[in-house]
Amino acid sequence: MKNNQPLMDDGKTIIIKSTVTKDPATHLSSTSSSLQYTASKEDMASQFTCMAKHVLGPDQVSSAEIFPIHYPTEKVSLQVLSPSPIREGDNITLKCQADGNPPPTSFNFNIKGQRVTVTNKDIYTITGVTRADSGVYKCSLLNKDEMESTQIVTVSFLDVSLSPKGNVVKKVGESLVVSLEKNSSAEAKVTWTKDKRTLDKLPSFSNLTYSEAGLYECDVSIEGIRRTFFFKLTVEGTPKIRSLTKHRSTDGKHKVLTCEAEGSPQPDVLWSVNGTNDQMSYVQGKATYKLTVVPSKNLTVTCEVTNKLGSDKKDISVFSRKY
Incomplete structure (x- = not known):
């Protein structure tokens, strides 16, 4: 029996021979049977038993036997144990496995054309990889180079350059060229924000306005790697x-x-008369100043605004009578 299934003599891979002898004195019969079986690697875990049947008693079954089946290596497999993505500075661990019994214990690793032999183990580690380590990796049997397995390893990298960066001061009406250069192992995703609000595209400034001042951030990423850059744009101009x-x-x-x-910068205001309830607001370069007065006579009131770049002023007539 193999795995509890009866074996049948086919005269080739399964040959069964049985003999029966009879004791002349007791007239008792003795039966013996031999099995000649051609094993394959699929029989590594097969259980072999023999069963004796007799009309006067229960079937008798022997204990199971499992035989070690030796067979040569037919397949080699190379695995990359390091989690993906592999980035510059990471380690790459390769594992070479082969079938066969007994299995091979030593291998040749081909590291981008350079052979490395490991004995009594199946793992090889490359430390601190760079983008130059991307390429084809192989492993094979010590005495059979043609029996090999191949893996393509990609080391992820992301180089980004942003111009300008840091603090940028420009005059109103000027232009500003923003340049983003990137070099990466895969298509990079680029996101722009201004003062934490998402922009549709890379900002372009041909005629700067006060409203375009702010904190611009650029986020560039591929799987496993992210780079963030920023520039803070200040737009200055003489008060008007x-x-x-x-x-x-x-x-x-x-x-x-x-x-x-x-x-x-935000202008200071100077009124030519005194008043009450002074109010001021300043948003994106636009300043609004309010002054409440109770004129006792007709007046010419001057509003003057000043910052470090210059000043401007304007007059208005205020009459004491109601209007």
Whole structure:
């Protein structure tokens, strides 16, 4: 029996011979049987037993036997044990395996054309790899180079250069060229943000405005590697008053003057008269100043705005009577 299935004599790979002898004195019979079996590597775990049957008793089954089957190596397999992606500076561990019994214990590793022999082990490690270590790796049997296995190993890398970077100061109306250069082992994903808000594309500045000032960040990534760069753009300009207006307060007793200007750094304001309820706002280079006055006579009021680059001023007439 093989794995509890009966074997049949085929005269070639399975030959069974049986003999029966009879004791002349006791007339008892003795039966013996021999099996000649041509094994294959599939029989590594096969269990062989013999069974004796008799009409007057239960079947008798021998204990199972498992035989060591020796066979030559037919297949070599190379594995990359290091997790993907492999980045510059990582280690690459290669494992060479082969079938056969007994299995091989020593191998040749072909490291991009350079042979390395390892004995009594099946692992080889390359430490601190660089992009130059990308390529074809092989392993084979010591005495049979043609029986080999191949793996392609890619070492991931990402080189990025951004211009400009750091703090950038430009004048309003000027241009600014932003250049991003990248070199990578795979197609890189690029994301731009301004003041943490996502942009659709790489920023371009042909005629700078105050609203374009801000913190620009560039995130470049491939699987397993990420690079982040930034530049902070400051747009400066001489203050310019865009409008100087007046209107009556809601209670009709005061005059509210509004002076709107552009400039960077943020301009300081100087009014030619005293007033109350001074208000000021400054957003993206635009400044708004408000002054509440109670004129006792007709006045000419001057709004003057100043920063380190220069100044501008504008006058407005304010009448004491209601209007």
